[in-house]
Amino acid sequence: MGERSLAEEWEARAGDWERWVRVPGHDRHFHRYNWPAFLELIPDPGVRPWTWAAARAARAGCCAISVTG
DSSP, rough: OOOOOHHHHHHHHHHHHHHTTTTHHHHIIIIIIHHHHHHSSOOOHHHHHOHHHHHHHHHHHHHOOOOOO
C-alpha cells in the first residue's frame, strides 16, 4: 500500500467527518461557547469598516499588494 498525500487522506475521511458532525448534540460546547465567540469576531450586519473590506478584497484576490524591504 503506497503513501497518500495529505489531501488524499482528507478526502478519504471526508465522509466519516461529515457523518460525525451531523450527529445531533455531538459537540456539547458549540452553542454555549464556540458560536457566541465566533459571533463576537464578525462585524454586525451593515457595518463595513475598511479593515473588513480590505481583508475581504485580499481574500478574493482583488488587490495586488507589493511589499518591498
